[in-house]
Amino acid sequence: MKNGTTLLGSGGRSGMQYNSLIECEKVSKTYGIFRKNRALDNVSLNIKKGEIVCIVGPNGAGKSTLLKILANVIANYQGRISVFGKIRYVPENSVYFQNMTGKENLNYYAKIFGKTKADVIKIMEKLDLKDSKVIANGYSKGMKRKLDIAKAMIAESDILLMDEPFDGLEPKICDELISYIMELKSAGYSFIIGSHELSKVQKISDRIIFLNAGKIKTEESIVSNKYIYIEFEGEYNFSERIDDKSVEMIEKGENYTIIKIIEERPQWEVIANLISKGLKITSFSRESLESLYRRVYEK
Numbered sequence: 001m002k003n004g005t006t007l008l009g010s011g012g013r014s015g016m017q018y019n020s021l022i023e024c025e026k027v028s029k030t031y032g033i034f035r036k037n038r039a040l041d042n043v044s045l046n047i048k049k050g051e052i053v054c055i056v057g058p059n060g061a062g063k064s065t066l067l068k069i070l071a072n073v074i075a076n077y078q079g080r081i082s083v084f085g086k087i088r089y090v091p092e093n094s095v096y097f098q099n100m101t102g103k104e105n106l107n108y109y110a111k112i113f114g115k116t117k118a119d120v121i122k123i124m125e126k127l128d129l130k131d132s133k134v135i136a137n138g139y140s141k142g143m144k145r146k147l148d149i150a151k152a153m154i155a156e157s158d159i160l161l162m163d164e165p166f167d168g169l170e171p172k173i174c175d176e177l178i179s180y181i182m183e184l185k186s187a188g189y190s191f192i193i194g195s196h197e198l199s200k201v202q203k204i205s206d207r208i209i210f211l212n213a214g215k216i217k218t219e220e221s222i223v224s225n226k227y228i229y230i231e232f233e234g235e236y237n238f239s240e241r242i243d244d245k246s247v248e249m250i251e252k253g254e255n256y257t258i259i260k261i262i263e264e265r266p267q268w269e270v271i272a273n274l275i276s277k278g279l280k281i282t283s284f285s286r287e288s289l290e291s292l293y294r295r296v297y298e299k
Helices: 063-070 102-112 117-126 141-155 171-186 198-204 267-276 289-298
Strands: 005-007 020-031 037-048 052-056 078-083 087-090 159-163 190-194 207-212 215-221 227-233 247-252 256-261 280-286
Touching: 020 063, 020 190, 037 063, 037 190, 037 215, 052 063, 052 198, 063 078, 063 087, 063 159, 063 190, 087 141, 102 117, 102 141, 117 141, 141 171, 171 190, 171 198, 190 198, 198 289, 207 289, 215 289, 227 267, 256 267, 267 280
Parallel strands: 005 078, 052 190, 052 207, 087 159, 159 190
Antiparallel strands: 020 037, 020 078, 207 215, 227 256, 227 280, 247 256
16 A cells, blocks of 8 residues: 655644654555565654654664655655655755755755845855855765755755765764754754764764664663663672662673663662662763664664
8 A cells, every 4th residue: 555645734633743743654665576575664653843863773774765755755655654844855875966066056945945045145154064166066975964954954844854964974074963953953953864873873862763674673762761881899699689679680791780760760869779789889871872772683
């Protein structure tokens, strides 16, 4: 069954979440002669205004396919997608008029969306888009990413879908791109970002979706991350000495453990309770995304 992207206005709206900008319900994508290969398998998610959701997973997990379906680049799929706003899709390889300058590219888009040349200059200055007279094909990858962001700002998109935006960028340009993304988030833009750059993902995400073989394996909120990585000295038998019902031990090594707070409880209170029970803690922190990623995909 084919069910294309549904564009709805503010009136008569219904769906999973009233404040959602995208609602994706049981979306699957099959391919091959007998449609036995699944790029996506029963994926459901929703994206709220001003939210950054990052999709991570190994190569072939379905990240790019999901972004293309949400952008209606791939129209043949099963399930339902509802979009309540304007989408801008930024593929891994930027799309632009190669023989035009960056400024000429933006002026072209400005005409389409009813913007002026003054609007273009303002956006270029904001993004520090230099070399306005240089042919866009001669831009560095970082400058091309800035051009992508500028095009989205001209179109006044509500939602940006970005596929591997940090890939191949120098650290300084990466930091600038992250800064622009966070600024747009503050202005109400929403993002769905597919990336394998876990350190960058951890900096910007509100939620992270772990995708594998086309299925959502799990989903985690960065803000309410309940996993704590603890390093300690000496021997400690957790199974015998921890009777705290709000804590679950996830992993234990020679001198470290990862615990999960399974009830609403301050982190400091959990740590203080462990210390009172004889655990000689040398350091603790929220579990890194790299560590969480390994655990999710080793299951």
